[in-house]
Amino acid sequence: MVEERIREIFARAGADGLLHAVPVGGTPLTEVTAGAEVAVGADEPVVIASVFKVLLVLEFARQAAAGQLDPRERVRVGAADRLGGWGTAGCADDVELSLRDLAFFAISVSDNSAADLLLARVGLDTVQLLAGELGLDRTRIVGGPRDVLDSMLAEVGARDEAEFALRYPALPDDRKRRLSVLDPLRTNAGTPREITRLLRLIWRDEAGPPEACLQVRELMTRQVFRHRLVSGFPDEVTVAAKTGTLPGLHLEAGVVRYPDGGCYAISVFARTRKLAASRTAVDAALGAAARIAVDSLRGKGL
Template sequence: MSGATVVDRLHDVARDAGVRVRLHAVRLDHDEHRARVDLDGDEPVAVASLYKLPLALAWADLVAAGDLGLRDPLPLPRTGRTPGPTGVGMLLDDVVLTARDGVRLMLAVSDNACGDALLDLVGRDRLNAHLAAAGVPRTVVRRGTGASRRRMKRELGSGVDDVDRVLADPDRDVATREYDAAYASASTAREACRVLEVLWSRRHPAHACVRDAMALQAWRHRIGSGFPHDDVVVHGKTGTLGRLRHEAAVVCFPHEHPVAVTVLTEAVRPERHLPLVDAAIGELARTAVTVLRRPVDDPP
């Protein structure tokens, strides 16, 4: 099957779902030139909560290097931590976790409180320097979820108490700078896959902790929906903000090389719940991953 044909099919799915898509997929085998599928995978995109993935990589690398401890305390007092719909972010009382449990909640349920606390722990400048050195220089974490939401409130008007509702207004075409890769935390589909490649190449327990937590991600409506097979493990991390819906994942079929795939989408519909778009992300991922599947003992 030629590269052009796969990309044609990706375009068709994207048009039908009403999304703009950037996609990159790569087979995690031992070839020097790994097989890939790409659709505008080098275009920078605002990543929303997907920033938690490179943050997890940097944290694990720093633990492996001895700069941070797996079980360093992560205090999450009820005042001061970032609220959110899941995890510690939705609790009412003071919490103290270990760093690695914070990482697990940050990845498995996209916990905003843990994400921002870990960003503070690692430090934004150290994180970005680490990402540049790790070969993903266009992956930039400019701020965490709490700061991002405060900026949107200022941008959309001081009276705005529900940013999500304003962004979802079907009678307006509302944009925010947080959709803009030049102002928000950003990456590219290729670099998000590169982060997964590095995570899957490391042998330290901190990296294993990150991979495990991604397999436990609570939602399967995006990339997971493209692989509705009980024996296929999808290690994923989503990112969502307004019209942005993303996921980066490693898809593991038994006895095959894992395949990393990143699907970054921007929908033209503003509504918060678009199951058709979530399902299209699964379809896009399946389309790309299918051409890259290969048994582990298959000779090159």
């Protein structure tokens, strides 16, 4: 019944949704049963887009905790690094900042340039190995934001972002849907269940040294975007999360904590049925679906 209500929420917004929600505390990760979770297509492969930055920043924090890198190390973000968008990715001039500030921008405003530079420093291979170490067997990381952009430019036949902005709108929807960045078999991907596993491990200090897990948790509480998961919960509930967005894809993963100590990991993914669907309606559906799932776990609203 809960799963049906969640599907209806997305259908009214013109989208198809997948979700997994589970308590953070209590039973060991290997003992979560159907009675302690809400799952709607939780094992289906999904594009994770910028949610991959949680795994990236976790690897950075683990390396910093192990003394393998200095989080104060300075990095210059130049014109060749900028991808457009939030944070340093949209700056007009060169910027210099520390590795830990790259991590901050990558999570708080989903800064793509910051994520690329951080990935270059910690190593794509180590992020891939980390996914395996944490038991995320169906999670695949093939590259960073620059790789995503380059694949989109190549498939559309555009030389740069300006030409892409001209060519992309003229493509038929079925051609847009075939872009590799929207295919979980060809880009950064996982499953809703594996994303909540990652979050539970971080919140339980089981994804690395406690100081590394704490850093990731604190950064996720500083995300500035408040239009998805946050929209579904009252003000007294704290939300630590990371969004992801691509054409026709709206997603977010996070942990909500109630004043009574109840803590729940949620990953929710929506694919719009039409690329021109209302973004506001779909974003609100993510929050509403998450609230229904958590209410069910808390024994309310049934």
